[in-house]
Amino acid sequence: MSLEIPQPNFIIIGSAKCGTTTLAKILDDHPECCFSQPKEVNFFTSNKNYSQGWDYYQQVFSHYNNEPVVGEATPAYSNRIAFPETAQRIYHFSPQMKLIYIVREPYQKFLSMWKMEHRAAVLFADSKNVTIDYNALAGLNAYFDNVYYGDKLRTCCFYFQLQAYLDLFPADHIYIVFLEDLKKDINHEMTRICKFLEINPEKLVIQNEEGENRGDRLHQETLLWRFLRQSSLKLLLKPLANSSIRKTLYRFFGRNQFQNPEEQLTEENMERFREMVHQDALRFLDYCDKPQDFWKSLS
Numbered sequence: 100m101s102l103e104i105p106q107p108n109f110i111i112i113g114s115a116k117c118g119t120t121t122l123a124k125i126l127d128d129h130p131e132c133c134f135s136q137p138k139e140v141n142f143f144t145s146n147k148n149y150s151q152g153w154d155y156y157q158q159v160f161s162h163y164n165n166e167p168v169v170g171e172a173t174p175a176y177s178n179r180i181a182f183p184e185t186a187q188r189i190y191h192f193s194p195q196m197k198l199i200y201i202v203r204e205p206y207q208k209f210l211s212m213w214k215m216e217h218r219a220a221v222l223f224a225d226s227k228n229v230t231i232d233y234n235a236l237a238g239l240n241a242y243f244d245n246v247y248y249g250d251k252l253r254t255c256c257f258y259f260q261l262q263a264y265l266d267l268f269p270a271d272h273i274y275i276v277f278l279e280d281l282k283k284d285i286n287h288e289m290t291r292i293c294k295f296l297e298i299n300p301e302k303l304v305i306q307n308e309e310g311e312n313r314g315d316r317l318h319q320e321t322l323l324w325r326f327l328r329q330s331s332l333k334l335l336l337k338p339l340a341n342s343s344i345r346k347t348l349y350r351f352f353g354r355n356q357f358q359n360p361e362e363q364l365t366e367e368n369m370e371r372f373r374e375m376v377h378q379d380a381l382r383f384l385d386y387c388d389k390p391q392d393f394w395k396s397l398s
Contacts, residue, residue, distance in 0.1 A: 102165060104157045107135075109170040109197040109296055110189065112264070113177030114254060116211035117203045118278045123172040125289060125305060131298040135159040135171035143189050144175045144182040168296050179263045180250035186263040196272065197296065198264060202383075203278035204394040205255040205376045206369075212251060213242045217360070239362040247371065255376050258383035275387055373397060 111119050120138065127134035142148045142156050160169055176185050177200060189196055202208075216235035223231060234245040246252050254260060264273060274295045281288045285305055293300035364372060373396075380397055384390070392398060 102163055104160050104163045105169055106153070106157075106193060107160070107169045107171055108193070108195070109168060109199065110176065111170070111172035111174075111199045111201065112189075113174040113200060114202050114208065114257065114260065115174035115178075116208050116215060117174075117201045118276075118281060119172050119174050119201055122199070122201055122276065122281070122292075125303065126170070126292075126296075128304045129293070129298060130302055131167050132296070133160055133163045133166040133169045136162060138171065139173045139175075140171045141173050141175060142171075143185045143192070144173065144178075149188060168298055170296075177260045178250060178254050179260055180253055183263075186267055190267040194268070196268070198268060198273045199276060199292065199295075200257075200261060200264075200273060201276040201278060201281070202257045204396060205257070205380055206364075206372065206394075206396040208255050209243075209252070209372065210239070212254075213239050216242060238360075240365055240368055243364060243368050243372070247375075252372075252375060256379040258379045258386060261383070261386075277387075277389070277393075279393075 111123060113119060123134060123138045126132045127138075136159055140148075140156070140159050142159075148155060159171065163169065175182060176189070179186065189198075213235060216232045220231050220233055220236045232242065232245065234241045243252075261273070261275075274292065276288060276292065286303070289303050289305060290300040293303065363369075377397055380394060381391055384393055
């Protein structure tokens with residue numbers, strides 16, 4: 100007899116390139132957490148997905164096995180310009196939803212965004228099925244000029260993005276994680292997250308996690324690994340290999356690795372970037388009781 104799948108009770112809403120993949124992976128390894136497969140569902144951002152309702156959404160939790168918490172992670176949920184209805188949709192789905200918002204120093208987030216776009220442009224330049232920003236190939240500053248007036252750069256304005264959720268959800272239903280704090284003491288931060296989700300922190304499995312989706316590494320998934328990841332074998336093999344073993348297997352068999360170029364914004368563009376994010380960052384840090392000099396590049 101199959102179990103009735105409960106609706107998710109927590110969502111990692113972003114921000115992209117701030118450690119959502121690492122955070123999702125650690126929670127996925129927790130025995131009291133049923134995490135979506137795949138990680139990014141895009142249920143609340145896609146009109147097509149959302150219109151199909153719970154019958155569609157529950158499919159990503161089909162592996163549910165009586166875990167007390169159920170969740171997913173879609174960084175696009177915190178892009179309110181591109182997807183203005185997302186916060187309202189999540190609230191209407193469940194006003195009691197717990198939300199996790201992970202952020203990092205805005206300029207480092209932007210650099211990681213560009214490296215991701217550069218990686219895609221190199222690896223999928225000949226693909227007709229992948230949307231590519233070819234300005235990323237021309238370099239960091241060309242990419243910056245191209246995204247300056249769009250929604251991508253505004254995702255670095257964390258308070259602006261969070262405001263859409265603060266208008267709807269009580270503050271104690273929103274947990275904010277700083278990637279800097281996660282790197283400094285991952286066990287402490289993950290313990291706090293477990294308490295927020297009301298799961299046992301003593302059951303955490305953390306194997307010296309580093310960025311699972313880091314933009315400074317240019318890599319392409321191998322066909323073998325893609326087959327294993329997308330097949331039902333993944334769920335069968337998961338109990339047999341812990342996080343450390345899976346990571347080692349991925350490094351040797353799962354990817355072809357290259358190196359991203361190292362570039363920085365020009366002084367003029369860096370000033371433009373600061374003008375865009377500075378006031379928002381200070382407001383966000385104040386809201387989170389962080390010192391105003393927490394992110395050094397803003398000074």
